[in-house]
Every structure is written in structure tokens, then in C-alpha cells.
Amino acid sequence: MSSAIDALRAENIVKRFGAITALDGVSLTLRQGEILGILGDNGAGKSTLMKILTGYQMPTSGTLYVHGREVALHSVDHARALGIECVYQDLALANSLSVYHNMFLNREIVYPGPIKLLNNRAMRRRAEDLLEGMGVHIPSVDLPVERLSGGQRQAIAVARAVNSAASILLLDEPLAAMGAREAGLIIDLLLRLKGEGKLSIAMIMHNYAQTLDIADRIVLVQHGRITHERDAAATSVEELMEIVRSEYRARAGR
Amino acid sequence: MRHRVLGVFARWPEASILVVALLLIAWFENANHDFLLTGASLENLSQFVAPAAIIACGEIMLMIGGEIDLSAGMVFALAPFVMHFAAEAGIPALPALLLGLVAAAVVGCVNGVVTLLLHVPSFVTTLGTLFLVNGLTLTISNGTPVAPPDGTMFAQVFGAWGYSEILWALLVVVVLHVVLRHMRWGLHTVAAGANEIGAREAGIHVTRLKIGNFVLCSILAGLTGCLEAFRIGSIDPQAGGNQIMFLAVAAGVIGGTPLAGGSGTIIGGLIGAVVLGVLNDGFTLIGINAFLFNIILGAAILGAMLFNIHITRLASGR
Numbered sequence: 001m002s003s004a005i006d007a008l009r010a011e012n013i014v015k016r017f018g019a020i021t022a023l024d025g026v027s028l029t030l031r032q033g034e035i036l037g038i039l040g041d042n043g044a045g046k047s048t049l050m051k052i053l054t055g056y057q058m059p060t061s062g063t064l065y066v067h068g069r070e071v072a073l074h075s076v077d078h079a080r081a082l083g084i085e086c087v088y089q090d091l092a093l094a095n096s097l098s099v100y101h102n103m104f105l106n107r108e109i110v111y112p113g114p115i116k117l118l119n120n121r122a123m124r125r126r127a128e129d130l131l132e133g134m135g136v137h138i139p140s141v142d143l144p145v146e147r148l149s150g151g152q153r154q155a156i157a158v159a160r161a162v163n164s165a166a167s168i169l170l171l172d173e174p175l176a177a178m179g180a181r182e183a184g185l186i187i188d189l190l191l192r193l194k195g196e197g198k199l200s201i202a203m204i205m206h207n208y209a210q211t212l213d214i215a216d217r218i219v220l221v222q223h224g225r226i227t228h229e230r231d232a233a234a235t236s237v238e239e240l241m242e243i244v245r246s247e248y249r250a251r252a253g254r
Numbered sequence: 255m256r257h258r259v260l261g262v263f264a265r266w267p268e269a270s271i272l273v274v275a276l277l278l279i280a281w282f283e284n285a286n287h288d289f290l291l292t293g294a295s296l297e298n299l300s301q302f303v304a305p306a307a308i309i310a311c312g313e314i315m316l317m318i319g320g321e322i323d324l325s326a327g328m329v330f331a332l333a334p335f336v337m338h339f340a341a342e343a344g345i346p347a348l349p350a351l352l353l354g355l356v357a358a359a360v361v362g363c364v365n366g367v368v369t370l371l372l373h374v375p376s377f378v379t380t381l382g383t384l385f386l387v388n389g390l391t392l393t394i395s396n397g398t399p400v401a402p403p404d405g406t407m408f409a410q411v412f413g414a415w416g417y418s419e420i421l422w423a424l425l426v427v428v429v430l431h432v433v434l435r436h437m438r439w440g441l442h443t444v445a446a447g448a449n450e451i452g453a454r455e456a457g458i459h460v461t462r463l464k465i466g467n468f469v470l471c472s473i474l475a476g477l478t479g480c481l482e483a484f485r486i487g488s489i490d491p492q493a494g495g496n497q498i499m500f501l502a503v504a505a506g507v508i509g510g511t512p513l514a515g516g517s518g519t520i521i522g523g524l525i526g527a528v529v530l531g532v533l534n535d536g537f538t539l540i541g542i543n544a545f546l547f548n549i550i551l552g553a554a555i556l557g558a559m560l561f562n563i564h565i566t567r568l569a570s571g572r
Contacts, residue, residue, distance in 0.1 A: 076455070076457070077457060080457070088455060090449070090451065090452060091452070092449065092451070092452030092453075092455040093449065093452060094444065094445035094448035094449045094452060094453065094516070095448050095449065095516065096444060096447075096448045096516040096517045097444055097445060097448060101441060101445075105441075105442075105445055105453075105456045105458070106442070106453075106456045106457045106458050108438050108441065110438070115437070116437065116438065117432075117436045117437060118436050118437060118438065118441065
């Protein structure tokens with residue numbers, strides 16, 4: 001496995017906030033075309049790791065490689081320019097705007113000319129095509145997103161990220177607070193995107209069983225470090241639970 | 255059927271207020287046949303509607319973004335004085351007017367920078383500049399009215415001719431309607447009002463956008479002040495004020511722009527101003543106590559807000 005083809009590689013990332021060490025030497029690889037699940041307790045450092053991978057924060061020390069090239073991500077725009085898109089938990093959707101306006105937010109299609117009027121017709125059609133191509137079914141792209149279900153809204157947010165020609169997709173709890181049917185919609189979408197082979201996906205997750213269903217590999221983040229790394233096929237919910245439980249017992253007994 | 259009617263009101267928030275405006279016009283026209291169809295009445299009505307409509311356009315752009323400008327009525331009084339002093343200093347009328355608008359823009363810029371960069375809520379920021387600008391105008395004017403700059407043709411275009419103000423209002427409405435519905439600026443303003451963090455995450459320059467809308471609102475208030483100065487033939491330091499500012503906000507709210515941000519309509523603001531003008535003129539013409547106007551206005555604002563909140567909710571089936 002040559003590192004040059006890895007989509008994203010982090011080496012020995014340290015992040016300190018004053019006296020607090022949020023990340024204590026994290027090394028992580030997102031391979032080309034895979035889905036990586038990032039598991040761990042609240043406060044383990046998952047969110048900080050995500051913020052560093054999206055350029056939202058800079059690490060105290062450590063090195064990042066995007067498609068094999070060393071980069072110092074200094075802003076979200078910088079990360080985006082390198083093909084890294086993030087879908088946050090709040091989804092960053094404007095509820096009162098239509099689905100197609102949300103999908104093209106800040107990347108609107110405009111008519112040529114000095115006044116740059118919005119080409120709503122083209123955006124509507126592109127949005128319909130994109131969603132259909134991704135197997136996402138909604139009643140109409142004219143609906144404001146506040147009229148959609150949680151799963152549909154998540155699907156729109158993912159579709160928007162994909163539409164921006166991202167090669168690396170970072171998802172923050174994509175299945176949070178979702179019923180089984182809704183979660184199934186998103187899981188299908190992610191697997192379909194993976195099947196197309198162009199995207200590498202890393203996602204922060206809480207639910208071990210769901211993670212093992214979707215992910216190729218998982219990493220477990222504990223106390224600012226990656227303590228375990230497994231192929232999804234080679235581990236089980238029981239094994240992961242036992243790792244966390246023994247860790248908990250070791251701490252309690254100290 | 256019921257659902258389709260509700261759907262129309264949900265998709266075109268202007269539809270409900272348009273119905274109200276037409277009913278009011280029909281009722282007053284029936285009660286007093288001089289209400290609309292004589293030139294003098296129509297001109298009078300247009301001169302009530304135009305200032306409220308122009309300032310409402312600026313307030314609506316701010317309200318969609320979740321902000322408000324309470325200082326607009328005071329900028330209305332400041333701009334014509336700056337124009338007056340510039341003209342006194344020998345500057346020709348048009349550049350003098352533009353200087354008045356620049357002064358207005360500076361106030362808008364202060365409103366925007368303090369709100370966005372120093373994180374003071376716009377209600378408080380513009381409450382401060384409301385008093386500040388009012389005091390400034392009273393100080394530089396010594397509290398006494400002056401005459402607007404000479405130039406007959408110029409004055410006619412900028413307010414003195416009876417229908418010039420409403421034409422300016424229509425121009426502003428059309429331009430800002432296009433900006434709001436058919437340009438990125440308007441779309442991003444809606445996005446910033448609906449989900450500011452989300453809009454920033456999508457890479458929209460929310461700070462720049464909102465400061466721009468503060469500047470826009472102030473310039474429109476200043477322009478209205480200058481138009482009114484030419485129409486009346488006098489620049490009064492007490493002109494405009496909180497009355498015109500609240501009328502403009504009321505026109506926006508009645509027209510279907512909630513203060514909460516994330517949605518709004520420029521066309522609705524114009525129709526809202528027409529409703530206010532029709533009520534005001536209609537009551538005057540049929541000889542109803544002017545005090546009643548405020549009671550009706552207050553009820554109309556509450557009614558419009560309840561209607562907007564609950565019709566939208568009913569139509570979306572929640």
C-alpha cells in the first residue's frame with residue numbers, strides 16, 4: 001500500500017488548547033476510495049481531528065498529506081480547494097431556500113453578462129439530475145428544505161458536497177438522530193458513492209453496528225490518540241465494546 | 255381546494271396583502287368617490303406611499319438577513335443637510351446630493367461594522383446611531399430649517415414634481431426585487447438570515463454582505479430625505495425621524511417579511527406601504543379621527559404577522 005495514493009494522511013498530529021492536549025500524536029490514513037469510520041467517546045478528540053482535517057483549525061504540530069502531497073491547511077477554503085468537503089452536523093442548509101438553491105449555494109449557475117442573473121432553470125435541472133443519479137428521491141427540488149425529513153436533508157447536504165467535485169468527503173455523525181429507514185437512505189447513498197470509486201469518505205460515528213455495516217476500516221480514538229485500527233470485516237461490535245469496556249475498567253481501577 | 259388556496263398564499267407571500275390592499279381601496283373608493291380617481295388624491299397617496307416604500311426596501315433587505323436599522327429616520331434628516339451645506343460651499347446640485355448620500359452611507363457603514371465586527375446586536379447599534387445622528391443633524395443645522403439647493407429641473411426630477419417620488423420608489427422596488435430574487439446577493443442574504451453559520455461554512459462572506467445591506471438601507475433613507483426636501487421645498491432637521499422609520503418597518507412586516515430573518519419580499523413591502531397610505535388617506539378623506547389610524551395600524555401589524563406565521567404553517571402541513 002503506497003502512501004502516495006492515500007487520499008489523506010495525518011502524521012503525529014498534536015493539538016493543544018492551553019494546558020489541554022486534545023490530540024496527542026494522531027496518525028491516520030484515509031485510503032483512496034474507502035470509507036473510514038472514526039469511533040470514540042465524547043471528548044476523545046474526534047471533533048478536533050475533524051476540524052484539523054477540514055482546515056478549520058491548524059494543528060500545534062504534525063504533518064498532513066493530501067493525495068500524497070504535504071500541505072498545511074490554513075483555512076476551510078484552502079481545504080476545499082484541495083477537494084476536501086465536510087458535511088457538518090448542522091448540515092449548513094438554509095431552511096427557507098429551495099433544495100436546488102441549497103445544492104448550489106455559493107456555487108450558483110448564473111447567466112453570462114455583467115449583471116449575473118441566477119440561472120434558476122439550469123440549477124433546477126442539474127439538481128434533479130444529480131439527485132436522481134445518486135438515488136435520492138424527494139418530491140420536488142422546488143421545496144424549501146425545511147419541508148424535508150432529516151434523512152432527506154442529510155442527503156441534500158451530502159449531494160451538495162459531492163456536487164462540488166470533492167475527492168475527500170468528511171462527515172460528522174451523518175446518521176445522528178435518524179430512524180432506521182432514514183439511516184438506510186444515507187447508507188445506500190454512501191455505498192453508492194463509494195461504488196463509483198472517486199470519493200474517499202471519512203465519517204465520525206457513534207453507533208458501532210452501523211459503522212461496521214458501512215465502513216471498510218475503523219479507527220478508535222481514545223484520549224487524543226488512535227488506540228485501535230481494524231478492518232471492519234475483521235472485527236465485531238463485541239470486540240470494540242470489549243476494548244472500550246476494558247479501558248473504562250482500567251481507568252476506574254486506577 | 256382549501257389546500258390549494260393556502261398553497262398560493264404560502265408560495266406568494268404577497269398574495270394575501272395584495273388582497274387586503276385591493277379590498278381597502280374598493281371600500282374607501284365606495285365610501286368616497288374622490289378617493290383615488292382624482293389626480294390630487296392619487297398624487298397625495300403616492301407621496302405618502304413613496305417614502306415608506308423606499309425605506310422599507312432597505313429595511314427588508316436587512317430584516318431578511320436578521321438585522322434591523324432603527325437609525326434610518328435620522329439619516330433621512332441628515333442627508334439633505336449635508337447636501338445643503340455642500341451646495342452652500344459652491345458645489346453643484348448633483349454632486350451635493352451625492353455627498354448627502356455618501357454621508358448616509360458612512361452612517362450605514364458604522365452600523366454594519368459595529369454590528370458585524372464588534373458583535374453588537376443591530377437593534378442596539380442602530381438605537382445608538384439613531385440618537386447620535388439626530389443630535390448631529392440638530393447641531394449642524396442649529397435646529398432651523400433651510401431651503402434645498404436651486405435648480406428647477408434638478409428639483410423636479412428629485413422630488414418636486416408630484417409623481418417623481420413614486421417613480422423613484424418603483425425604480426428602487428424593481429431593482430431590489432431583481433437583486434433579491436434573481437441575483438446571488440439576494441440569495442446569499444436569505445441564506446445568511448436562515449442559517450448564518452451554515453452560510454459561512456458554505457463560503458459566503460456574510461460580514462461583507464450584511465455591512466453592504468446596512469449601507470444600502472442608509473443610502474435609501476438619505477435619498478428619501480433628499481426627495482422629501484425637494485418636494486416640500488424645505489429641509490427640516492425634525493423631518494422623517496422615528497415615524498417614517500417605523501412606518502417603513504411596518505410596511506415590510508405587513509407585506510410579509512418577518513423580523514426573524516430568512517425570508518421576505520420587496521414587492522410585499524411596496525404593497526404594505528400602499529396599504530398604510532390607503533388607510534391614512536382613506537380615513538382622512540372620510541373624516542375619521544386621525545388617532546384611529548394608529549389603532550388600525552397596530553392591529554394591521556399584528557394581524558399580518560399572525561397571518562404570515564399561521565398560514566405558512568397551515569400550508570406546509572405542520
